[in-house]
Amino acid sequence: MIVEPLIKNAYWCNRYIDGIKDEIKRNKGTLIELDFEQLNELIDYSNRQYLRPVLLVNCISRKWIYNCITRLNQLQIHPLLLAPYTYEPSTPISTVSFDFISVFYTLCQYMYDSGHQRIALFGVNPDSSNDVTKKKSFLMFASDYEINNASDNIFCNKGCLEKCCTELFNRINEFNAVICSNDVVAVKLINFLKEHNVEIPDDLFVATMGNTVLSKSIMPDITICEFNCEQIGRQAVKLSGILAKNPEISSLTATVTGEIQPRKSTNFHPFLNLFHQKENKIKAENINFYSDEDVSKIFRMEQLISNCDEQDLCILYGLICGKHMNKLAAEIFVTENTVKYRIKKMQNLSQTKSRKELLELFTEFFY
Numbered sequence: 001m002i003v004e005p006l007i008k009n010a011y012w013c014n015r016y017i018d019g020i021k022d023e024i025k026r027n028k029g030t031l032i033e034l035d036f037e038q039l040n041e042l043i044d045y046s047n048r049q050y051l052r053p054v055l056l057v058n059c060i061s062r063k064w065i066y067n068c069i070t071r072l073n074q075l076q077i078h079p080l081l082l083a084p085y086t087y088e089p090s091t092p093i094s095t096v097s098f099d100f101i102s103v104f105y106t107l108c109q110y111m112y113d114s115g116h117q118r119i120a121l122f123g124v125n126p127d128s129s130n131d132v133t134k135k136k137s138f139l140m141f142a143s144d145y146e147i148n149n150a151s152d153n154i155f156c157n158k159g160c161l162e163k164c165c166t167e168l169f170n171r172i173n174e175f176n177a178v179i180c181s182n183d184v185v186a187v188k189l190i191n192f193l194k195e196h197n198v199e200i201p202d203d204l205f206v207a208t209m210g211n212t213v214l215s216k217s218i219m220p221d222i223t224i225c226e227f228n229c230e231q232i233g234r235q236a237v238k239l240s241g242i243l244a245k246n247p248e249i250s251s252l253t254a255t256v257t258g259e260i261q262p263r264k265s266t267n268f269h270p271f272l273n274l275f276h277q278k279e280n281k282i283k284a285e286n287i288n289f290y291s292d293e294d295v296s297k298i299f300r301m302e303q304l305i306s307n308c309d310e311q312d313l314c315i316l317y318g319l320i321c322g323k324h325m326n327k328l329a330a331e332i333f334v335t336e337n338t339v340k341y342r343i344k345k346m347q348n349l350s351q352t353k354s355r356k357e358l359l360e361l362f363t364e365f366f367y
Helices: 011-026 036-049 062-074 100-113 129-144 161-169 183-195 229-245 293-306 310-320 325-331 336-350 355-366
Strands: 054-058 078-081 094-098 119-124 154-156 177-180 205-210 223-226 253-256
Touching: 011 054, 011 229, 036 054, 036 062, 054 062, 054 229, 062 078, 062 129, 078 229, 094 100, 094 229, 100 119, 100 129, 100 177, 100 205, 100 223, 119 129, 119 161, 119 183, 129 154, 154 161, 161 183, 161 293, 177 183, 183 205, 183 293, 183 355, 229 253, 293 336, 293 355, 310 325, 310 336, 310 355, 325 336, 336 355
Parallel strands: 054 078, 078 094, 094 253, 119 154, 119 177, 177 205, 205 223
Antiparallel strands: none
16 A cells, blocks of 8 residues: 555544554455555565555545646556546546546535525645545536536635634525535534524535534534545555456446535534535645645544544543543542543543643534
Protein backbone atom coordinates (compact mmCIF):
# COMPACT_ATOMS: atom_id res chain seq x y z
CA MET A 1 0.00 0.00 0.00
CA ILE A 2 1.01 3.60 -0.62
CA VAL A 3 -0.63 6.45 1.32
CA GLU A 4 -0.99 10.01 0.06
CA PRO A 5 1.09 12.19 2.46
CA LEU A 6 -1.78 14.66 2.93
CA ILE A 7 -3.98 12.05 4.64
CA LYS A 8 -1.42 10.00 6.60
CA ASN A 9 -2.92 9.30 10.05
CA ALA A 10 -6.11 11.18 9.12
CA TYR A 11 -9.36 9.78 10.51
CA TRP A 12 -10.84 8.16 7.38
CA CYS A 13 -7.42 7.02 6.12
CA ASN A 14 -6.89 5.11 9.37
CA ARG A 15 -10.37 3.57 9.18
CA TYR A 16 -9.55 2.22 5.70
CA ILE A 17 -6.32 0.76 7.08
CA ASP A 18 -8.20 -0.87 9.98
CA GLY A 19 -10.33 -2.75 7.43
CA ILE A 20 -7.29 -3.66 5.32
CA LYS A 21 -5.42 -5.02 8.34
CA ASP A 22 -8.47 -6.95 9.52
CA GLU A 23 -8.86 -8.74 6.17
CA ILE A 24 -5.11 -9.39 5.86
CA LYS A 25 -5.02 -10.84 9.38
CA ARG A 26 -7.82 -13.26 8.47
CA ASN A 27 -5.65 -14.50 5.60
CA LYS A 28 -2.42 -14.57 7.68
CA GLY A 29 -0.77 -11.96 5.48
CA THR A 30 1.24 -8.78 6.05
CA LEU A 31 0.53 -5.16 5.13
CA ILE A 32 3.61 -3.36 3.81
CA GLU A 33 3.45 0.41 3.34
CA LEU A 34 5.78 1.71 0.61
CA ASP A 35 6.79 5.09 -0.76
CA PHE A 36 7.66 5.88 -4.38
CA GLU A 37 11.35 5.06 -3.84
CA GLN A 38 10.52 1.51 -2.69
CA LEU A 39 8.28 0.40 -5.55
CA ASN A 40 10.96 -1.88 -7.01
CA GLU A 41 10.51 -4.08 -3.92
CA LEU A 42 6.90 -4.72 -5.00
CA ILE A 43 8.00 -5.54 -8.55
CA ASP A 44 10.73 -7.94 -7.38
CA TYR A 45 8.37 -9.71 -4.96
CA SER A 46 5.61 -10.05 -7.60
CA ASN A 47 8.05 -11.45 -10.15
CA ARG A 48 9.28 -14.07 -7.67
CA GLN A 49 5.70 -15.10 -6.90
CA TYR A 50 4.58 -14.99 -10.59
CA LEU A 51 1.96 -12.34 -9.75
CA ARG A 52 0.93 -9.08 -11.35
CA PRO A 53 2.24 -6.22 -9.14
CA VAL A 54 -0.81 -4.58 -7.54
CA LEU A 55 -0.60 -1.60 -5.18
CA LEU A 56 -3.36 -0.34 -2.88
CA VAL A 57 -3.48 3.46 -3.15
CA ASN A 58 -4.99 5.19 -0.09
CA CYS A 59 -5.69 8.63 -1.49
CA ILE A 60 -8.01 11.63 -1.83
CA SER A 61 -6.50 14.53 -3.87
CA ARG A 62 -7.05 14.43 -7.61
CA LYS A 63 -3.72 15.96 -8.59
CA TRP A 64 -1.75 13.56 -6.36
CA ILE A 65 -3.79 10.62 -7.70
CA TYR A 66 -2.98 11.59 -11.28
CA ASN A 67 0.75 11.88 -10.55
CA CYS A 68 0.73 8.58 -8.65
CA ILE A 69 -1.03 6.72 -11.45
CA THR A 70 1.42 8.14 -13.99
CA ARG A 71 4.40 6.80 -12.02
CA LEU A 72 2.80 3.40 -11.46
CA ASN A 73 1.97 3.15 -15.17
CA GLN A 74 5.62 3.75 -16.06
CA LEU A 75 6.62 0.87 -13.77
CA GLN A 76 3.76 -1.37 -14.99
CA ILE A 77 2.27 -1.58 -11.49
CA HIS A 78 -1.51 -1.92 -11.35
CA PRO A 79 -3.12 0.70 -9.06
CA LEU A 80 -6.12 -0.19 -6.88
CA LEU A 81 -7.49 3.12 -5.59
CA LEU A 82 -9.50 3.45 -2.39
CA ALA A 83 -11.40 6.31 -4.03
CA PRO A 84 -13.59 6.88 -7.09
CA TYR A 85 -11.72 7.89 -10.25
CA THR A 86 -13.53 9.59 -13.11
CA TYR A 87 -10.76 10.38 -15.59
CA GLU A 88 -10.30 8.26 -18.72
CA PRO A 89 -6.63 7.22 -18.48
CA SER A 90 -4.70 5.23 -21.03
CA THR A 91 -3.97 2.52 -18.47
CA PRO A 92 -6.44 0.26 -16.62
CA ILE A 93 -7.13 1.40 -13.04
CA SER A 94 -9.10 -0.49 -10.41
CA THR A 95 -11.08 1.23 -7.67
CA VAL A 96 -13.01 0.35 -4.56
CA SER A 97 -14.96 3.16 -2.93
CA PHE A 98 -18.16 4.19 -1.26
CA ASP A 99 -21.07 4.47 -3.69
CA PHE A 100 -21.13 8.25 -3.49
CA ILE A 101 -23.20 8.69 -6.65
CA SER A 102 -26.16 6.58 -5.53
CA VAL A 103 -25.95 7.59 -1.88
CA PHE A 104 -25.94 11.35 -2.45
CA TYR A 105 -28.65 11.05 -5.06
CA THR A 106 -30.73 9.07 -2.56
CA LEU A 107 -30.07 11.64 0.19
CA CYS A 108 -31.40 14.32 -2.18
CA GLN A 109 -34.49 12.22 -2.87
CA TYR A 110 -34.93 11.64 0.86
CA MET A 111 -34.97 15.41 1.50
CA TYR A 112 -37.18 16.08 -1.51
CA ASP A 113 -39.76 13.47 -0.49
CA SER A 114 -39.87 14.86 3.04
CA GLY A 115 -41.17 18.15 1.60
CA HIS A 116 -37.77 19.88 1.92
CA GLN A 117 -37.05 20.62 -1.71
CA ARG A 118 -34.85 23.73 -1.45
CA ILE A 119 -31.61 21.79 -0.93
CA ALA A 120 -28.04 23.05 -0.51
CA LEU A 121 -24.90 20.91 -0.78
CA PHE A 122 -22.47 22.04 1.90
CA GLY A 123 -18.74 21.66 2.61
CA VAL A 124 -17.50 20.27 -0.71
CA ASN A 125 -13.71 20.11 -0.96
CA PRO A 126 -12.92 20.87 -4.64
CA ASP A 127 -9.65 18.91 -4.41
CA SER A 128 -11.21 15.73 -3.01
CA SER A 129 -11.96 12.96 -5.49
CA ASN A 130 -14.76 11.78 -3.18
CA ASP A 131 -16.34 15.22 -2.80
CA VAL A 132 -16.29 15.93 -6.52
CA THR A 133 -18.26 12.71 -7.03
CA LYS A 134 -20.80 13.89 -4.43
CA LYS A 135 -21.12 17.20 -6.27
CA LYS A 136 -21.75 15.34 -9.55
CA SER A 137 -24.50 13.34 -7.91
CA PHE A 138 -26.13 16.48 -6.50
CA LEU A 139 -26.11 18.19 -9.92
CA MET A 140 -27.42 15.02 -11.55
CA PHE A 141 -30.33 14.99 -9.13
CA ALA A 142 -31.02 18.68 -9.79
CA SER A 143 -31.06 18.03 -13.54
CA ASP A 144 -33.43 15.04 -13.22
CA TYR A 145 -35.78 16.99 -10.94
CA GLU A 146 -35.50 20.17 -13.07
CA ILE A 147 -34.08 22.30 -10.26
CA ASN A 148 -32.65 25.48 -11.80
CA ASN A 149 -29.27 27.05 -10.90
CA ALA A 150 -28.35 24.12 -8.62
CA SER A 151 -24.62 24.90 -8.95
CA ASP A 152 -25.29 28.16 -7.06
CA ASN A 153 -26.50 26.06 -4.12
CA ILE A 154 -23.15 24.30 -3.63
CA PHE A 155 -20.98 25.71 -0.82
CA CYS A 156 -17.31 24.78 -1.12
CA ASN A 157 -14.90 24.37 1.77
CA LYS A 158 -11.57 25.81 0.66
CA GLY A 159 -9.77 25.22 3.93
CA CYS A 160 -11.91 27.26 6.35
CA LEU A 161 -15.19 25.75 7.53
CA GLU A 162 -16.10 28.88 9.49
CA LYS A 163 -16.12 30.93 6.29
CA CYS A 164 -18.11 28.23 4.50
CA CYS A 165 -20.71 28.27 7.31
CA THR A 166 -20.98 32.07 7.11
CA GLU A 167 -21.60 31.92 3.36
CA LEU A 168 -24.46 29.48 3.87
CA PHE A 169 -25.89 31.45 6.80
CA ASN A 170 -25.99 34.62 4.67
CA ARG A 171 -28.41 32.77 2.35
CA ILE A 172 -30.11 30.62 4.96
CA ASN A 173 -33.64 31.74 4.04
CA GLU A 174 -33.22 30.25 0.55
CA PHE A 175 -33.04 26.68 1.86
CA ASN A 176 -35.00 24.26 3.99
CA ALA A 177 -32.55 21.34 3.68
CA VAL A 178 -28.77 20.90 3.66
CA ILE A 179 -26.78 17.83 2.67
CA CYS A 180 -23.24 17.96 4.04
CA SER A 181 -20.25 16.38 2.32
CA ASN A 182 -19.34 14.44 5.48
CA ASP A 183 -20.30 14.27 9.13
CA VAL A 184 -17.34 16.34 10.36
CA VAL A 185 -18.61 19.19 8.21
CA ALA A 186 -22.16 18.53 9.46
CA VAL A 187 -21.09 18.73 13.13
CA LYS A 188 -19.43 22.09 12.52
CA LEU A 189 -22.44 23.43 10.60
CA ILE A 190 -24.98 22.41 13.24
CA ASN A 191 -22.90 23.97 16.04
CA PHE A 192 -22.53 27.14 13.97
CA LEU A 193 -26.26 27.34 13.22
CA LYS A 194 -27.16 26.76 16.89
CA GLU A 195 -24.98 29.76 17.79
CA HIS A 196 -26.92 31.80 15.22
CA ASN A 197 -30.34 30.73 16.49
CA VAL A 198 -31.21 28.48 13.55
CA GLU A 199 -33.28 25.54 14.84
CA ILE A 200 -32.49 22.07 13.51
CA PRO A 201 -34.78 20.40 12.31
CA ASP A 202 -37.54 23.06 12.69
CA ASP A 203 -35.88 25.63 10.41
CA LEU A 204 -33.66 23.33 8.40
CA PHE A 205 -33.23 19.59 7.78
CA VAL A 206 -29.59 18.40 7.81
CA ALA A 207 -28.25 15.05 6.58
CA THR A 208 -24.83 13.72 5.62
CA MET A 209 -22.67 10.71 4.89
CA GLY A 210 -20.40 9.47 7.68
CA ASN A 211 -19.57 7.17 10.55
CA THR A 212 -18.23 9.19 13.50
CA VAL A 213 -19.54 8.56 17.00
CA LEU A 214 -19.92 12.32 17.41
CA SER A 215 -22.57 12.55 14.67
CA LYS A 216 -24.96 10.46 16.77
CA SER A 217 -23.92 12.00 20.09
CA ILE A 218 -24.44 15.72 19.58
CA MET A 219 -27.82 17.42 19.83
CA PRO A 220 -29.56 17.11 17.53
CA ASP A 221 -28.05 13.85 16.33
CA ILE A 222 -27.43 13.83 12.59
CA THR A 223 -29.21 11.79 9.92
CA ILE A 224 -26.52 9.88 8.03
CA CYS A 225 -25.92 7.38 5.32
CA GLU A 226 -23.31 5.20 7.04
CA PHE A 227 -19.84 5.42 5.45
CA ASN A 228 -18.20 2.06 6.24
CA CYS A 229 -14.50 2.67 5.62
CA GLU A 230 -13.50 -0.66 7.17
CA GLN A 231 -15.69 -2.55 4.68
CA ILE A 232 -14.02 -0.68 1.81
CA GLY A 233 -10.59 -1.65 3.18
CA ARG A 234 -11.62 -5.31 3.45
CA GLN A 235 -12.97 -5.37 -0.12
CA ALA A 236 -9.79 -3.70 -1.39
CA VAL A 237 -7.70 -6.59 -0.05
CA LYS A 238 -9.99 -9.14 -1.73
CA LEU A 239 -9.86 -7.30 -5.07
CA SER A 240 -6.08 -6.95 -4.81
CA GLY A 241 -5.72 -10.73 -4.57
CA ILE A 242 -7.97 -11.31 -7.58
CA LEU A 243 -6.09 -8.75 -9.70
CA ALA A 244 -2.64 -10.08 -8.71
CA LYS A 245 -3.55 -13.68 -9.58
CA ASN A 246 -5.56 -12.88 -12.72
CA PRO A 247 -3.59 -10.47 -14.96
CA GLU A 248 -6.12 -11.06 -17.75
CA ILE A 249 -8.58 -8.94 -15.72
CA SER A 250 -7.75 -5.43 -16.92
CA SER A 251 -9.45 -3.68 -14.00
CA LEU A 252 -12.13 -4.02 -11.34
CA THR A 253 -14.45 -1.39 -9.90
CA ALA A 254 -16.36 -2.02 -6.69
CA THR A 255 -18.60 0.29 -4.70
CA VAL A 256 -19.82 -0.21 -1.15
CA THR A 257 -23.20 1.20 -0.21
CA GLY A 258 -24.62 2.36 3.12
CA GLU A 259 -28.03 2.63 4.72
CA ILE A 260 -29.70 5.92 5.59
CA GLN A 261 -30.30 6.23 9.33
CA PRO A 262 -32.93 8.92 10.06
CA ARG A 263 -32.24 10.90 13.23
CA LYS A 264 -33.35 14.10 14.92
CA SER A 265 -31.70 16.46 12.39
CA THR A 266 -34.41 15.41 9.88
CA ASN A 267 -37.07 14.89 12.54
CA PHE A 268 -36.72 11.09 12.12
CA HIS A 269 -38.46 11.30 8.74
CA PRO A 270 -38.74 7.68 7.49
CA PHE A 271 -36.52 6.58 4.62
CA LEU A 272 -38.13 5.17 1.46
CA ASN A 273 -35.69 3.12 -0.60
CA LEU A 274 -35.01 5.01 -3.86
CA PHE A 275 -32.15 5.03 -6.37
CA HIS A 276 -30.36 6.54 -9.51
CA GLN A 277 -26.98 7.05 -11.36
CA LYS A 278 -24.69 9.23 -13.75
CA GLU A 279 -21.33 11.24 -14.33
CA ASN A 280 -19.41 14.61 -14.97
CA LYS A 281 -15.93 16.50 -14.99
CA ILE A 282 -13.40 18.08 -12.50
CA LYS A 283 -10.83 20.77 -11.45
CA ALA A 284 -8.14 20.76 -8.76
CA GLU A 285 -7.03 22.93 -5.86
CA ASN A 286 -4.47 22.03 -3.20
CA ILE A 287 -6.60 22.15 -0.04
CA ASN A 288 -5.74 20.51 3.28
CA PHE A 289 -9.05 19.72 4.97
CA TYR A 290 -7.23 18.48 8.08
CA SER A 291 -5.41 21.75 8.83
CA ASP A 292 -8.72 23.47 9.69
CA GLU A 293 -8.86 24.22 13.43
CA ASP A 294 -12.55 23.24 13.62
CA VAL A 295 -11.86 19.91 11.92
CA SER A 296 -9.00 19.21 14.34
CA LYS A 297 -11.24 20.05 17.29
CA ILE A 298 -14.01 17.72 16.08
CA PHE A 299 -11.58 14.83 15.62
CA ARG A 300 -10.07 15.44 19.07
CA MET A 301 -13.58 15.28 20.50
CA GLU A 302 -14.27 12.11 18.51
CA GLN A 303 -11.08 10.56 19.95
CA LEU A 304 -12.20 11.50 23.45
CA ILE A 305 -15.77 10.20 23.40
CA SER A 306 -14.84 7.06 21.45
CA ASN A 307 -12.56 6.05 24.32
CA CYS A 308 -14.63 7.24 27.28
CA ASP A 309 -16.62 4.84 29.43
CA GLU A 310 -19.54 5.63 31.74
CA GLN A 311 -17.25 6.55 34.64
CA ASP A 312 -15.31 9.02 32.48
CA LEU A 313 -18.54 10.72 31.42
CA CYS A 314 -19.72 10.87 35.05
CA ILE A 315 -16.44 12.61 35.95
CA LEU A 316 -16.82 15.12 33.11
CA TYR A 317 -20.41 15.97 34.00
CA GLY A 318 -19.43 16.15 37.68
CA LEU A 319 -16.62 18.61 36.94
CA ILE A 320 -18.96 20.73 34.84
CA CYS A 321 -21.33 20.86 37.83
CA GLY A 322 -18.45 22.01 40.05
CA LYS A 323 -18.20 18.87 42.19
CA HIS A 324 -15.04 18.32 44.27
CA MET A 325 -12.72 15.37 43.68
CA ASN A 326 -13.63 13.56 46.88
CA LYS A 327 -17.36 13.76 46.12
CA LEU A 328 -16.82 12.55 42.56
CA ALA A 329 -14.68 9.65 43.77
CA ALA A 330 -17.32 8.62 46.30
CA GLU A 331 -20.13 8.78 43.75
CA ILE A 332 -18.42 6.41 41.32
CA PHE A 333 -16.83 4.23 44.06
CA VAL A 334 -13.16 4.89 43.21
CA THR A 335 -10.24 6.72 44.84
CA GLU A 336 -9.37 10.37 44.20
CA ASN A 337 -6.16 9.20 42.48
CA THR A 338 -8.27 7.15 40.07
CA VAL A 339 -10.36 10.24 39.26
CA LYS A 340 -7.17 12.26 38.64
CA TYR A 341 -5.75 9.47 36.47
CA ARG A 342 -8.93 9.34 34.36
CA ILE A 343 -8.95 13.12 33.93
CA LYS A 344 -5.31 13.00 32.78
CA LYS A 345 -6.16 10.19 30.36
CA MET A 346 -9.02 12.26 28.89
CA GLN A 347 -6.70 15.27 28.51
CA ASN A 348 -4.26 13.10 26.55
CA LEU A 349 -7.04 11.70 24.35
CA SER A 350 -8.39 15.18 23.57
CA GLN A 351 -4.92 16.78 23.35
CA THR A 352 -5.92 19.39 25.93
CA LYS A 353 -3.35 20.94 28.26
CA SER A 354 -5.52 21.57 31.30
CA ARG A 355 -8.72 20.48 33.01
CA LYS A 356 -10.29 23.83 32.05
CA GLU A 357 -9.44 23.29 28.37
CA LEU A 358 -10.84 19.73 28.51
CA LEU A 359 -14.16 20.96 29.94
CA GLU A 360 -14.38 23.81 27.42
CA LEU A 361 -13.94 21.34 24.56
CA PHE A 362 -16.53 18.95 26.00
CA THR A 363 -19.15 21.64 26.72
CA GLU A 364 -18.77 23.10 23.22
CA PHE A 365 -20.32 19.94 21.77
CA PHE A 366 -22.66 18.81 24.51
CA TYR A 367 -24.11 22.03 25.92
